[in-house]
Amino acid sequence: MSISPTTSAPPNASTGPAERSLPRLPDRRRASERSGRDKRRRTGNIVVAVLLSAGAFIMLAPLAWTFSTSLKTHEAVFALPPQWIPDPAVWENYIRVWSAGPLWSGIKNSLIVACSVTVVGTVASSLAAFAFAKMRLPAKNVIFLALLTGMMIPFPTMMIPQFMMFASIGWVDTLWPLIVPGLFGNIVMIFFLKQYLDSVPDSIIEAAKLDGASFLQIFAKLIFPIIKPAMAAQFILWFMAVWNDYLAPILYLNSPENQTLQLVIASFNATYATQTDYPLIMAASFIALLPVLLVFVIFQRQIIESVALTGAKG
């Protein structure tokens, strides 16, 4: 399935073979007909753009409202009618927030978990994908299918035994239960990279084998350059997923200094809502959103391409 992620199709995409075989109309009639169609298309575009803009406003309004609230004074939060542009803008909320709770350690913990999981897990996943796609291994399709089936087991079904497992080795309230399972790789990534490698001809690998290259060398010199773009996209997606995770951290982490960023802002929410300090809560939430928003804006193309491919293939 070929997917062009950029929405603008090539300009002459409609001149397919079927159209060329149409009986040709006299040129003038054809042109006037086309200009009529163009006009209708342009009006349609305007209507669609207006509707899309209204939708975009709805999509962004809660985010804008969060940001606006984060800059307000206590009183302005409860002002009626509401102020969209806070006056005065209290930028100090963004300074106050760092001392109001363990935001720094939250970011640090989230970074530790997300980085270690995705870096090690990506290496593990890509080596496995290479083996599943290109190496001889008895029953490898059965193993691969078993891994895929395992994805269907919902996490809540396994969370209690997993929790007891980690509790019995004294890992509760540490970051280990969040890190260790991810080090073993990610089946979605394996699946995606394997699909990617399936289209690579076996012959280049056979040739490298005949030259006496080891499989690690083949991976480093041949496979890695090929799958690098796919790997990068999956890496970012996985990083964002770990960064945004909440259920596993809330199971394992109790002490505030061990919590990941998402837990820290959730407990901000619980604590400061009773004090109606909404500007502080919104500032913290906005800070938690920023890193992924930045990553997304930078890698927008790769992310969207990768999601589109994964979903369409699934």
Add this chain to the structure above:
Amino acid sequence: MTTVNRRSTLHRREQRTALAFVALPVIGFAVFAVFPLLFSVYASFTEWNGISAPVFTGLANFQAMMVDPYFWQAMWNTLFMMIGIPVGLCLSLLLALALNRKMRGTTFFRTVYYVPVISSIAAIAIMWQWAFNGDFGLINQALALIGIDGPNWLANTATVKPAIIMMSVWKGLGYSMLLYLAALQSVPRHLYEAAALDGAGVLAQFRNVTLPMLRPVTFFLVVTSIIGGSQIFIEINIMTPTGGPEFGSASIVWYIWQKAFNYLQMGYATSMSLVLGLIVFAVTAIQFRLNRRNQFSID
């Protein structure tokens, strides 16, 4: 003969390396999926507080579940909140059709609609909790513009589930839109041209070409949204930490979590989690069957 031997040692070496490469995911799968699953099956037949050893009680947990009104309420809540799935699918298909036009600004719109998808659900839930505030929330202020006096969304049994549905639709729209868009762009053009030659109008083309070609994506989205929807937890836990007014928004995973880690009824919680797992499995299996029939009817 020597070549045969050489080949087989080469093969053996290749197999050993391949085994090493797949070892980590396979071990991870065994330790973090298969073993917990098997243990879940065992623990569901026991009374177990997570501290002392499990005591085998046979089907007692499942019998208790049958008469536990909270279990049924949580199941019902979870099911109810899935109303958002068809709503979201229709909206996202419309969006994808709009963004599939040749016009300027589509990249911008695609990005905007996708922002909620990548945003952390914890932050989003906090944000929406504030937006649903009865007196000062964004939603009620918007409603006030058209003269409606909005309720205190999250504190009201009638509105707490719709509020969570609204938020879920908002959050998930961009994802299904993107997959629909990708699918739309891969529909072969000649199908439309052939349909046009047969005199099919825009609507007929949509019904007879576009929709059937989108069926695999729709199927994928339905299956994954039901699986995801059956596990809704974070929104509930953050926006309604007590399970909502009169247990009105407690989802099944929220109830499992509550029973396991607040009431230390690990055995009971495990048996509920196993039921959830079985339901997810059954839904997926049924849908795969239905999909197979669909595929035949297309051909």
